[in-house]
Amino acid sequence: MTNAPRRTSLYNWHTAKGGKMVEFAGYEMPVYYETGILAEHLHTRSAAGLFDVSHMGQIVLRGSEAVAALEKHVPSDVQNLKPGQMRYSTLLNEWGGVIDDLIIVRPDTGYDLWLIVNASRKEHDLGIIRGKLSSNLIELVNRDLIALQGPHAQDVIRALVDHDVMEKLGFMNAAWTKINGMPVLLMRSGYTGEDGFELSIEPHNTETLVKILMRDSDVKPIGLGARDTLRLEAGLCLYGHELNEKTTPVEAGLKWVVNKARLSEGEFAGAAVLESELLNLPERCRVGIMVDDKAPAREGTEIQNMKGEKVGEITSGGFSPTLQKPIAMGYVDKHLAVKGTRLLLIVRGKAIAAHIVPLPFVPHRYINKGKMK
Numbered sequence: 001m002t003n004a005p006r007r008t009s010l011y012n013w014h015t016a017k018g019g020k021m022v023e024f025a026g027y028e029m030p031v032y033y034e035t036g037i038l039a040e041h042l043h044t045r046s047a048a049g050l051f052d053v054s055h056m057g058q059i060v061l062r063g064s065e066a067v068a069a070l071e072k073h074v075p076s077d078v079q080n081l082k083p084g085q086m087r088y089s090t091l092l093n094e095w096g097g098v099i100d101d102l103i104i105v106r107p108d109t110g111y112d113l114w115l116i117v118n119a120s121r122k123e124h125d126l127g128i129i130r131g132k133l134s135s136n137l138i139e140l141v142n143r144d145l146i147a148l149q150g151p152h153a154q155d156v157i158r159a160l161v162d163h164d165v166m167e168k169l170g171f172m173n174a175a176w177t178k179i180n181g182m183p184v185l186l187m188r189s190g191y192t193g194e195d196g197f198e199l200s201i202e203p204h205n206t207e208t209l210v211k212i213l214m215r216d217s218d219v220k221p222i223g224l225g226a227r228d229t230l231r232l233e234a235g236l237c238l239y240g241h242e243l244n245e246k247t248t249p250v251e252a253g254l255k256w257v258v259n260k261a262r263l264s265e266g267e268f269a270g271a272a273v274l275e276s277e278l279l280n281l282p283e284r285c286r287v288g289i290m291v292d293d294k295a296p297a298r299e300g301t302e303i304q305n306m307k308g309e310k311v312g313e314i315t316s317g318g319f320s321p322t323l324q325k326p327i328a329m330g331y332v333d334k335h336l337a338v339k340g341t342r343l344l345l346i347v348r349g350k351a352i353a354a355h356i357v358p359l360p361f362v363p364h365r366y367i368n369k370g371k372m373k
Helices: 013-014 037-046 066-072 121-131 152-158 163-167 203-213 223-232 260-265 272-280
Strands: 020-026 027-032 047-053 057-063 083-091 097-108 114-116 138-140 144-147 173-181 182-187 196-201 219-221 286-290 302-303 311-322 324-332 342-347 348-359
Touching: 013 020, 013 027, 027 037, 037 047, 037 219, 037 223, 047 203, 057 121, 057 144, 057 223, 066 114, 066 121, 066 342, 083 121, 097 121, 097 182, 114 223, 114 260, 121 138, 121 311, 144 152, 144 203, 152 196, 196 203, 223 311, 260 272, 286 311, 286 342
Parallel strands: 047 219
Antiparallel strands: 020 027, 047 144, 057 114, 057 138, 083 097, 097 114, 144 196, 173 182, 182 196, 286 324, 286 348, 302 311, 302 342, 311 324, 342 348
């Protein structure tokens, strides 16, 4: 017997808005609304899209013991995160494989650290980080997460929070604030490549918050379908596709998550493997692929060189609404991971021409403090 999928606090709100609900990571989530994925994607790129990502896990770490437990499994510098800073990192196994990718947040006040982890991995992550520590030091908390993404997101949030809060919130910064009297952990982050925010809030306040955000005519609800096409255009990894326990962050093109000082100390899982890959290059590398045809190449598509030899596999692929052509990401042998390299993709038994291009496919539009208006 399988467990019934769980529902977020906004399930009834989604269905009332015409959301097409599907099972994803153990939850019933909206894949699109009445206007469809294409319209939702383009709206996020031009205005502001609202996403329910409450299926994601939020883990609170309290005290130096909890932070030390986390540092055993991540290659990034956690100790030196300043209040209000955020950092993307990866949770690693002893072979350097990615157990999960996550955001590490040190809020401007309050708890020592706050982690945002993937829905399908949150219980697993909790067990690995906690180890033998007590549950009051490392805890999976019951909070919802709402994302507001797009070029107009800044204007929407600015109208709802104190000016001082917005002044200190550049990309990958976080602050506790209040919206309509409701406590919110406001993070300038997201997974669309656009400027945007993620708001952590108590479940009993979630629908009220969403209704407040939706008062602005620029804000429209966006489903998981457009969230995926947006992150693909942005060249961002998705756990279970580009990342898994057999893939290292160096292979995935995320070598920037590895702190050099911590690597030299070798005090985190998989350090020796990552050090070797950084010195010698991994055997395979993640690349962006532009398809020279109308047929999209989906996950699992075989990648061949021009001699017809298998050299890799597609991990994510689909049609780009922004570029109006098929795009994909995948892994290829390291000697082929060069801009312009010609490839063949085997789609429905037919060889389709493609070539390697730099990532991201669509430029990121994150806002740093110095660029805020």
